[in-house]
Amino acid sequence: MPFHRLARQLLAQRLMGLFLWAVCALWLAGCAQPPPSPTGEEDAWSGRIALQMEGQASQSFSAMFELRGNAQRGxxxxxxxxxxxxxxxxxxxxxxxxxxxxxxxxxxxLDALLQEVTGTSIPVAALFDWLKGLQTTAPGWRADLSALEQGRLVAHRDDPAPQATLRLALTR
Structure with a gap:
């Protein structure tokens, strides 16, 4: 029985990390605005994402990402x-x-799924705005869009705990 609990706890931590990466990717993608598609297709971003969570067991994650769409579909x-x-x-x-x-x-x-996986609310609509260079407010989060033209976005979550830092570096 204890092994089963440990396995479930490890799986939950991995899934939380994956979702946090997803959120980071959304933020990082906003560092640079891609030119409008001549075919009218949806927005798309790619690059590297890193997420660091502080707390009892600090966690960090990094990966490459590909993001497309908007807060309603993507x-x-x-x-x-x-x-x-x-x-x-x-x-x-x-x-x-x-x-x-x-x-x-x-x-x-999407909001409910991210809440379930990460255990916290993720401001999806604000993330897409940040990617487009719009300084949208989201409870507990603050985004630094000053380096978007250089393909970089950093967002910090102070509340609710644990604190988190999301960094995105766009490749296009």
Missing amino acids: GLALISPLGNRLAQLEWKDGHAQLISAQETRSSDS
Whole structure:
């Protein structure tokens, strides 16, 4: 029985890390604005993302990412340095799904799924605004958009605990 609890706890921590990476990717993608697509396709960003969570057990995560869409419809892929897909997050029409090597999770909303996986609220709409260079406020979060033109975005969460720092570096 204790082994089963430990395994579930480790899986929950990994999933939380994956979702936190997803959030970081959303923020990092906002560092630079891609030119409008001539075909009218959705916004897309890619680059590197890093997330550091403070607390009893400090956690940090980094990966490459590919982000497309907006707060209502889109997808986020987290990719290892070797090019392996670590996780895929998709959302649209009142449904969100996270697929990783460990499991698949679904929810009626992206906000609810991120809350379930990370244990905290993630300001998805604000993230997309930040990526577009709009200084939107989100409770507990503050974003530094001063280096967006250089492809860099940093956001800090002070409340609720644990504190978190999200860094994005865009490649395009």
